[in-house]
Amino acid sequence: MPELSIVEAINDAFHVELERDASVMVMGEDVGRAGGVFRATAGLRDRFGPDRCFDTPLAEAGILGTAVGLCMAGWRPVCEMQYDAFSYPCLDQLITHVGRYRWRTGGKMQFPLVVRMPYGGGVRAPELHDDSPETYYVHTPGVKVAIPSTPADAKGLLAAAIRDPDPVVVLEPKLIYRTERGEVPDGEHVVPLGKARVARVGSDVTLVAYGAMVPVCLAAADELAAEASCEVLDIRSLRPLDEGALLESASKTGRVVIVQEAPRTVLADRGRVHAVGRARRRRRSKGSGFLSAFGCGSSGHVTATGFATPRRRSSFAATIRASAS
Numbered sequence: 001m002p003e004l005s006i007v008e009a010i011n012d013a014f015h016v017e018l019e020r021d022a023s024v025m026v027m028g029e030d031v032g033r034a035g036g037v038f039r040a041t042a043g044l045r046d047r048f049g050p051d052r053c054f055d056t057p058l059a060e061a062g063i064l065g066t067a068v069g070l071c072m073a074g075w076r077p078v079c080e081m082q083y084d085a086f087s088y089p090c091l092d093q094l095i096t097h098v099g100r101y102r103w104r105t106g107g108k109m110q111f112p113l114v115v116r117m118p119y120g121g122g123v124r125a126p127e128l129h130d131d132s133p134e135t136y137y138v139h140t141p142g143v144k145v146a147i148p149s150t151p152a153d154a155k156g157l158l159a160a161a162i163r164d165p166d167p168v169v170v171l172e173p174k175l176i177y178r179t180e181r182g183e184v185p186d187g188e189h190v191v192p193l194g195k196a197r198v199a200r201v202g203s204d205v206t207l208v209a210y211g212a213m214v215p216v217c218l219a220a221a222d223e224l225a226a227e228a229s230c231e232v233l234d235i236r237s238l239r240p241l242d243e244g245a246l247l248e249s250a251s252k253t254g255r256v257v258i259v260q261e262a263p264r265t266v267l268a269d270r271g272r273v274h275a276v277g278r279a280r281r282r283r284r285s286k287g288s289g290f291l292s293a294f295g296c297g298s299s300g301h302v303t304a305t306g307f308a309t310p311r312r313r314s315s316f317a318a319t320i321r322a323s324a325s
Contacts, residue, residue: 001183001184001185001186002183002184002186003151003181003182003183003184004151004181004182004183004184005151005177005178005179005180005181006148006150006151006154006172006173006176006177006178006180007038007039007040007154007172007177007178008151008184009151009152009154009155009184010040010116010154010155010158010172011039011040011041011042011043012155012184013154013155013156013158013159013162013189014026014040014041014044014078014158015043015044015047016155016159016187016188016189017158017159017162017163018044018047018048018052018053019048020188021076021162021163023074023075023076024052024075024076024078024162025051025052025053025054025070025075025076025077025078026041026044026052026053026054026077026078026080027053027054027055027056027063027066027067027077027078027079027080028041028055028056028063028079028080028081028082029055029056029057029058029063029080029082030055030082031044031045031053031054031055031080032044032045032050032053032054032055033045033055034055036080037082037083038118038174038177040080040172041053041080059089060081060086060087060088060089060090061089061090061092061093063079063081063090064079064090064093064094064098064115065090065093065097067079067113068093068097068098068101068111068113071109071110071111071112071113072109076112076113076114076162077113077114078114078116078162079113079114079115079116080116080117081115081116081117082117082118083117083118083125083128083129084117084118084119084120084129084130084131084132084133084171085127085128085129085130085131085133086117086128087115087117087133088133090115091136094115094137094140094143094167094169095140098111098113098142098143098167099140099141099142099143099167100141100142102142102165102166103142110165110166111165111166111167112162112163112164112165112166112167113167113168114158114161114162114167114168114169114170115167115168115169115170116158116161116169116170116171116172117169117170117171117172118171118172118173118174118177119131119132119133119134119147119171119172119173119174119211120132120171120173120174120175120211120212120261121175121261122175122212122261123174123175132260132261132262132263133171134147134171134238134262135262135263137169137171137238137239138238138239142166142167143166143167143168143169143239144161144164144166144167144168144169144193144194144237144239144240145168145169145170145171145237145238145239146160146161146168146169146170146171146193146236146237146238147170147171147172147173147210147211147235147236147237147238148170148172148173148211148236149173149176149180149199149209149210149211149212149213149214149215149234149236150180150182150214150234151180151181151182151183151184152182152183152184152185152189152191153191153197153234153236154172155184155185155189155191156189156190156191157170157191157193157236157237158170159188159189159190159191160190160191160192160193161193163190164193168193171211173211173212175212176212176215180215191236193236193237193240194237194240194241194242195236195237195242195245196233196234196235196236196237196242196245196246197233197234197236198231198232198233198234198245198249199214199217199218199232199233199234200217200218200221200230200231200232201231202221202228202229202230202231202232202253203229203231203252203253204228204229204230204253204255205228205229205230205231205253205255205256205257206230206231206232206233206249206250206252206253206255206256206257207220207221207230207231207232207233207257207259208233208235208246208249208256208257208258208259209232209233209234209235209258209259209260210234210235210236210238210260211261212261213259213260213261214232214234216259217230217232217259218232220317223317224317231249231252231253233245233246233249
């Protein structure tokens with residue numbers, strides 16, 4: 001299997017899925033001739049033509065509104081929002097239309113629509129380039145949300161989103177777009193939505209994370225290996241949420257630390273906190289069952305790379321150490 005970065009794996013997924021299904025198309029700002037700001041769509045226009053990979057005006061609401069019409073006409077559009085906060089103008093289309101049309105038509109009409117965007121902080125970008133808006137989408141009825149942390153999952157989750165009959169928002173952690181590398185299966189590769197991944201097996205405390213925070217948790221688990229056995233659970237999908245995996249891991253370790261870089265208020269953690277809360281009630285025998293939610297940033301402007309510094313890394317390790325004690 002080839003070793004790819006996350007953005008290379010996304011590009012690979014596009015080439016495979018557009019070849020597999022003639023109804024799949026890619027649309028967005030600079031996705032055609034330029035191949036995308038991060039080169040995620042490089043080569044698609046040349047290979048599949050301007051009718052299946054095309055540039056749009058700088059109008060996110062128009063991009064998503066057009067995609068709604070394309071779904072009604074039998075297409076499977078993949079919309080790129082160039083950066084996380086650029087997606088806000090299309091929230092009205094997403095909340096009031098995209099997530100509701102299947103219900104409104106009594107299930108007669110599917111909406112196989114994908115909205116993908118780079119998200120997250122730590123890249124020292126301007127004010128509209130480093131948000132973590134997953135909560136908006138997680139709490140939108142009828143919309144699924146997936147966030148990969150590895151190149152293989154980036155390809156597999158995007159393929160699953162494209163093939164899904166319902167709208168899916170795929171948030172791609174730009175901080176590790178090119179730094180996180182790994183083996184990626186050739187050809188068709190699908191990772192089911194709603195299925196978490198145990199990134200590291202442990203017995204003392206569960207670290208729950210997604211996206212760019214998964215490597216942070218793995219690094220913290222390595223640092224604490226002599227003191228505590230940390231299990232790292234990569235959520236992969238925030239909606240549907242794999243509550244079974246959460247309950248199983250929380251029941252096994254009895255302690256949970258939730259790690260994310262989103263704003264510290266109105267977090268996307270609500271479902272996970274409820275899930276591990278049920279696990280705590282099930283298992284009272286192991287320790288105190290201490291639950292800790294650890295926010296890595298605030299106000300959407302985060303410094304995930306701050307964990308690379310000894311002070312930040314030791315602070316995070318201290319939080320886990322306290323939970324495991």
